[in-house]
Amino acid sequence: MSFLANIFARRQQSSSVAKDRLQILLAHERGAGGETGESDLIRQLHKEIMEVIARHVAVDQDKVQIKVDRGSGCSMLEIDVEVPQELSGKRAS
Amino acid sequence: MAKVLVVTSGKGGVGKTTSTAALGAALAQSGQNVVVVDFDVGLRNLDLVMGAERRVVFDLINVVQGDARLSQALIRDKRCETLSILPASQTRDKDALTSEGVARVMDELREKFDWVICDSPAGIERGAQLAMYHADTAVIVTNPEVSSVRDSDRIIGLLDSKTKKAEQGEKVDKHLLLTRYDPARAARKEMLSVEDVLEILSIPLLGIVPESEDVLKSSNVGAPVTLAAPTSLPARAYFEAARRLNGEKLEVSVPVEKRGFLDWLFKRDA
Numbered sequence: 001m002s003f004l005a006n007i008f009a010r011r012q013q014s015s016s017v018a019k020d021r022l023q024i025l026l027a028h029e030r031g032a033g034g035e036t037g038e039s040d041l042i043r044q045l046h047k048e049i050m051e052v053i054a055r056h057v058a059v060d061q062d063k064v065q066i067k068v069d070r071g072s073g074c075s076m077l078e079i080d081v082e083v084p085q086e087l088s089g090k091r092a093s
Numbered sequence: 094m095a096k097v098l099v100v101t102s103g104k105g106g107v108g109k110t111t112s113t114a115a116l117g118a119a120l121a122q123s124g125q126n127v128v129v130v131d132f133d134v135g136l137r138n139l140d141l142v143m144g145a146e147r148r149v150v151f152d153l154i155n156v157v158q159g160d161a162r163l164s165q166a167l168i169r170d171k172r173c174e175t176l177s178i179l180p181a182s183q184t185r186d187k188d189a190l191t192s193e194g195v196a197r198v199m200d201e202l203r204e205k206f207d208w209v210i211c212d213s214p215a216g217i218e219r220g221a222q223l224a225m226y227h228a229d230t231a232v233i234v235t236n237p238e239v240s241s242v243r244d245s246d247r248i249i250g251l252l253d254s255k256t257k258k259a260e261q262g263e264k265v266d267k268h269l270l271l272t273r274y275d276p277a278r279a280a281r282k283e284m285l286s287v288e289d290v291l292e293i294l295s296i297p298l299l300g301i302v303p304e305s306e307d308v309l310k311s312s313n314v315g316a317p318v319t320l321a322a323p324t325s326l327p328a329r330a331y332f333e334a335a336r337r338l339n340g341e342k343l344e345v346s347v348p349v350e351k352r353g354f355l356d357w358l359f360k361r362d363a
Contacts, residue, residue, distance in 0.1 A: 015282045018239050019289045026246050026293065 024064075049079060057083055095203040098210045098338070099228035101252075103244030105215030107236045108272040111308055111318070113212040114142045115328070116232070118317035119335035121176035125207040128167065131181035132224035133214040134190060140180045143170065144315025154182040157194030163201050172320050177206070187220050199227045217247060222255050229258065230266040230338070232299060236273045237285040242293055245269075249296065268299035270334060275304045276347045287347065298345050300334030302327045326350060 028046070053059060063082040100113045110133075117129040131139035134154065140146045145168045151161035156179070163179075170176040179202075182189070202209045213224035225231065231252050235245045252265045259265065271290060278284040291298055302308075303326050311321035319328045319335075326348045333343055 013282060015279070015285050015289065018285050019293065022239055022242055022293050025243065029243070029246065030250070 045077065053081060059083055095206055096208055096229050097199060097203065097227050098208060098230045098232060099213055099225045100210060100232045100234060101213035101221060101225055101248050102234040102241070103215065103217060103221075103248040104236075104241045107234050107241050108302070108308075109215070109234050110138050110142050110212055111312065112232065112234050112270060112272065112302070112331070113139060113210055114317035115319045115331040116335055116338070117208070117210050118170075118173060118176055119319040119328075119332045120208050120210075120338065121170070121173045122319065123335065123339070124175060125339075126175050126177075126205070127208040127210065128177045128179055128202055128206045129210045129212060130179045130202070131212050132190075132220055133212065134181045134185060134187040134220060135183065136214065137181035137183050139212050140168075140178060141315065142312050143178050143317060145170070145178050145180070146315070149180045152180045152182040152185075153198070154185045154189045156198050157190055163198065163205075172316070190220070190223055192223065192226070195223050196227065217251060221248075222251065225252060225255070225265075226257055228252075228256060228265050230268065232268050232270050232334075232338075233294075233296065234270050234272055235290060235294070237271060237275075237279065237287075237290055239285075242285065242290055245294055249294065267296045268338075269294060269296050270299045270302065272302040273304045274301050274347070276349060299337055300330045300345060301347055302330040302334075303348050 050061070050064065053064060059081060064080070098116075100109050100116070102109050110131075113129050117127050121127040129139060129143070130153065131137050132153070133139070137152075140149055148168050151166035153166065155161040156163050156166045167177045167179055170178065199209065211224045211228065214220040233245050233248055233252075235241050249267060252267060253259055256265050269291065271287060274287070275284055279286040287298065287301060305325060305327045307322045307325035308318050308327050311318040314321060318325060319331050322328050323332070330348050333345075337343055337345075
C-alpha cells in the first residue's frame with residue numbers, strides 16, 4: 001500500500017518538483033549574473049555545504065534548497081535540507 | 094505619448110509572435126494606432142501570422158539602411174485600419190540592423206503610432222537585445238514549464254541591464270503573460286501553477302492565456318486570434334491583457350469555458 005501511495009504522491013508532486021528545481025537553479029544563475037566575486041563565494045558555499053551533508057546523510061540533491069536573498073543591508077543564505085525519514089538514522093559512509 | 098512595448102521570452106516557441114499579433118490587434122480595436130514590428134531577421138513570421146505575407150515589399154532592414162521610406166514598408170491591416178505591420182527581412186543578414194538605424198526608425202514610429210510593439214526573436218543575442226533596447230514596457234511570454242521559466246528569468250535580467258531605460262537608471266515596466274496554460278493540469282499539480290510562476294519570477298501578471306485550438310486555427314488563416322475568434326478564451330485573455338496595458342485595473346482570472354450542456358452538444362465550429 002505504501003508503495004502505491006508513494007508512486008501516487010510522486011506523480012502528484014511533479015509541479016512542486018519543477019518549482020523547487022527552478023528556485024534552486026535560479027538562485028545560482030541570478031548570482032552568476034551579478035558581481036562575479038560574490039557568485040564565486042556562493043557557488044563555493046553551495047558545493048561545500050553539499051559535501052558536508054553528503055558525508056553524514058544520504059540526501060537527494062533535489063531535497064536540499066539553498067536560497068540567497070539579497071538585501072541592500074545584508075544578504076541572507078537560507079539552507080533547507082529535507083531528510084527522508086527512513087534515512088535519517090543511516091550514515092552514508 | 095507613444096509607448097514602445099517589447100514582446101520577449103528568451104525561449105522560442107512559447108507564443109511571442111502569436112501574442113504580438115493578438116495584443117496588437119486588441120489594442121488597435123480599441124481605436125489606438127498600433128504598429129507591430131518584426132525583429133526576427135531571417136526568420137520572419139509575424140507577416141504570416143497576420144496574413145500579410147503576400148503584401149511585403151520593403152522591410153525593416155530596407156528602412157534602417159535608408160533604401161526605403163518607413164511609409165513604403167508599413168503594411169496596413171485590411172481588417173483593422175488602425176493596425177500596421179513592419180515586417181522583418183527574410184533574406185538579409187541580421188547584422189544589417191545597426192543600433193543607430195533602429196533608433197532612428199523607432200523615433201519615427203513613436204511619432205506615428207500610439208503603440209509600437211516589437212516582436213523579439215528567440216535567444217539573448219544581438220537581435221533580441223536590439224528588440225528590447227528601446228522598450229518602455231516589456232511583456233515576457235512564459236509557458237508553465239521549467240525551461241521557459243528559466244529563460245524568462247534570464248530575459249528579465251537583461252531587461253534590467255541592457256535597455257536604454259536601464260542605462261538611464263530607469264526601469265522597463267515588466268509584465269508576465271502566461272501562455273499555453275492548462276488550468277486542469279495545474280489543478281492536478283502536473284503543471285506549474287500561476288502562483289508558482291509568479292513566485293519564481295516575481296513580476297506582475299498581465300494575463301493568462303489558456304492552451305486552445307483557436308490559436309492554431311487563427312494562425313492557419315493568417316489572423317490574430319483577437320480578430321479571427323474574438324469571443325474565444327485566448328482572445329478574451331488577450332483583450333483583457335490589452336486593457337491592463339492601457340492602465341485599467343482588472344483582476345486576472347484563470348479563463349474557463351462557461352458552456353451549457355446544449356451548447357456543448359450542438360457546438361460546431363470551423
